[in-house]
Amino acid sequence: MGIVYEQRNLTVDGAMTVLEGARRKASEMGVAVCLAVTDQSGTLLAFARMDGAPRLSIQLAQDKAYTVTAFGLPTSAWYPMLEKVPSLLHGIVKADRLMVFPGGVPVTLDGVPVGAVGVSGGTVEEDDEIATAGAAALVAA
Amino acid sequence: MGIVYEQRNLTVDGAMTVLEGARRKASEMGVAVCLAVTDQSGTLLAFARMDGAPRLSIQLAQDKAYTVTAFGLPTSAWYPMLEKVPSLLHGIVKADRLMVFPGGVPVTLDGVPVGAVGVSGGTVEEDDEIATAGAAALVAA
Amino acid sequence: MGIVYEQRNLTVDGAMTVLEGARRKASEMGVAVCLAVTDQSGTLLAFARMDGAPRLSIQLAQDKAYTVTAFGLPTSAWYPMLEKVPSLLHGIVKADRLMVFPGGVPVTLDGVPVGAVGVSGGTVEEDDEIATAGAAALVAA
Amino acid sequence: MGIVYEQRNLTVDGAMTVLEGARRKASEMGVAVCLAVTDQSGTLLAFARMDGAPRLSIQLAQDKAYTVTAFGLPTSAWYPMLEKVPSLLHGIVKADRLMVFPGGVPVTLDGVPVGAVGVSGGTVEEDDEIATAGAAALVAA
Numbered sequence: 001m002g003i004v005y006e007q008r009n010l011t012v013d014g015a016m017t018v019l020e021g022a023r024r025k026a027s028e029m030g031v032a033v034c035l036a037v038t039d040q041s042g043t044l045l046a047f048a049r050m051d052g053a054p055r056l057s058i059q060l061a062q063d064k065a066y067t068v069t070a071f072g073l074p075t076s077a078w079y080p081m082l083e084k085v086p087s088l089l090h091g092i093v094k095a096d097r098l099m100v101f102p103g104g105v106p107v108t109l110d111g112v113p114v115g116a117v118g119v120s121g122g123t124v125e126e127d128d129e130i131a132t133a134g135a136a137a138l139v140a141a
Numbered sequence: 142m143g144i145v146y147e148q149r150n151l152t153v154d155g156a157m158t159v160l161e162g163a164r165r166k167a168s169e170m171g172v173a174v175c176l177a178v179t180d181q182s183g184t185l186l187a188f189a190r191m192d193g194a195p196r197l198s199i200q201l202a203q204d205k206a207y208t209v210t211a212f213g214l215p216t217s218a219w220y221p222m223l224e225k226v227p228s229l230l231h232g233i234v235k236a237d238r239l240m241v242f243p244g245g246v247p248v249t250l251d252g253v254p255v256g257a258v259g260v261s262g263g264t265v266e267e268d269d270e271i272a273t274a275g276a277a278a279l280v281a282a
Numbered sequence: 283m284g285i286v287y288e289q290r291n292l293t294v295d296g297a298m299t300v301l302e303g304a305r306r307k308a309s310e311m312g313v314a315v316c317l318a319v320t321d322q323s324g325t326l327l328a329f330a331r332m333d334g335a336p337r338l339s340i341q342l343a344q345d346k347a348y349t350v351t352a353f354g355l356p357t358s359a360w361y362p363m364l365e366k367v368p369s370l371l372h373g374i375v376k377a378d379r380l381m382v383f384p385g386g387v388p389v390t391l392d393g394v395p396v397g398a399v400g401v402s403g404g405t406v407e408e409d410d411e412i413a414t415a416g417a418a419a420l421v422a423a
Numbered sequence: 424m425g426i427v428y429e430q431r432n433l434t435v436d437g438a439m440t441v442l443e444g445a446r447r448k449a450s451e452m453g454v455a456v457c458l459a460v461t462d463q464s465g466t467l468l469a470f471a472r473m474d475g476a477p478r479l480s481i482q483l484a485q486d487k488a489y490t491v492t493a494f495g496l497p498t499s500a501w502y503p504m505l506e507k508v509p510s511l512l513h514g515i516v517k518a519d520r521l522m523v524f525p526g527g528v529p530v531t532l533d534g535v536p537v538g539a540v541g542v543s544g545g546t547v548e549e550d551d552e553i554a555t556a557g558a559a560a561l562v563a564a
Contacts, residue, residue: 003296014285041323087220144437155426182464361510
């Protein structure tokens with residue numbers, strides 16, 4: 001790859017687009033969640049805690065987005081891998097910021113990952129649906 | 142043992158030999174990993190994050206090498222011991238820096254441990270194969 | 283800036299070029315230091331602890347590089363700013379990973395920052411000179 | 424230095440000799456302190472908390488010994504260096520485990536460092552005197 005490469009990354013405007021797309025979805029569903037959007041390096045770009053969302057979710061949402069960028073996978077992909085490798089299942093979950101349940105989703109543009117969105121506060125299915133709606137909002141922008 | 146003893150330890154040149162041996166193997170296998178080499182006290186001597194390797198693996202690779210020096214065992218030896226003792230399996234995994242899945246391997250010279258190499262980012266089998274190649278590079282040097 | 287932008291970043295090969303350039307300089311000067319190279323997001327790419335370098339410098343070198351990418355300034359620029367604002371001098375220094383003394387230097391290519399190098403273990407002047415030599419090695423590559 | 428080197432290190436018997444030497448001195452002086460002895464890598468080998476010694480000193484004593492091995496200097500050497508470099512004085516004190524006041528002393532044998540002893544709980548002068556007595560006990564053994 002030579003000594004440098006070009007990485008495409010979300011701007012704050014892009015991040016706000018994702019955040020608002022996810023927040024709209026959460027409002028429609030009637031679920032109060034925390035929403036975090038990071039760039040491709042896992043750095044926080046935008047965050048919102050909806051009224052009544054769990055305070056513990058402030059960190060969980062950020063860690064979900066971080067985990068996505070750290071491995072390039074949605075957080076929902078982790079458990080199906082882990083349950084086949086018991087040593088990993090028992091041994092890796094404690095890793096700092098690693099989130100192995102749904103609610104963290106890559107944000108892509110033209111198929112290229114540019115960041116991630118993490119959602120926490122609803123059921124894991126709700127969190128994942130809201131995060132997915134956030135990622136979709138960027139493509140539609 | 143008296144009041145002092147002599148301990149053989151990797152130098153930074155030895156550590157770079159291990160690092161490059163492991164990196165060559167990972168490149169051949171087409172796997173992007175983080176690589177960490179420590180001396181016999183678990184102190185970090187050399188590290189590289191290959192392009193595209195998971196960011197969470199930066200710490201995991203270091204913790205795998207640390208665990209090897211802390212117990213004198215490859216990290217792959219842990220789970221087979223733990224699964225026979227459920228209380229230990231559930232209770233010890235949280236111990237700071239303990240890694241109980243493959244990818245951490247002792248670095249020995251003439252059968253004497255002088256340090257460790259930890260690899261993270263591929264499957265546990267890939268990580269272990271890459272770490273083993275790194276350790277072998279020192280013997281071949 | 284629209285919703286995404288392009289960021290230029292060091293590869294691991296670029297990082298090793300910086301690391302070796304800094305290590306050569308430190309060897310010439312006869313100073314044992316820890317050397318850390320990060321990409322533009324502050325993510326660790328390459329590290330070496332020269333024989334006899336202080337162990338506390340393992341983290342300090344990484345934090346110096348991180349601080350550079352976090353603010354876009356060499357770490358030597360901090361103290362002259364802080365000493366004019368006592369509240370800041372006493373209050374901001376504890377910020378996680380912030381390093382306010384010399385030894386952290388941006389790595390640039392064609393005037394564009396692509397990462398950072400942090401050095402710790404010598405005097406602050408030595409650390410800064412070694413880091414600067416590392417950054418220069420990339421331009422010469 | 425090649426790929427490996429030999430490092431001389433305290434055994435637990437050596438560490439207990441240092442610990443008892445320091446404890447005898449503290450008892451003679453009528454000061455209740457915490458005493459920690461590490462090997463040359465900063466790894467804890469022996470510890471005692473004398474009756475009535477401050478609980479916070481449990482960690483401070485260990486950190487003093489650790490700091491000695493991390494830099495190869497008694498902790499009393501730090502402040503005279505720091506006061507001449509304001510950026511360092513303000514910026515480095517927060518470093519994890521760094522202790523910049525007296526009470527940590529190298530343990531040497533035939534002029535070679537083999538570990539360290541850290542003492543906390545008295546005045547800095549008392550702590551340093553007790554630590555020095557501990558180190559001397561090894562030479563006398």
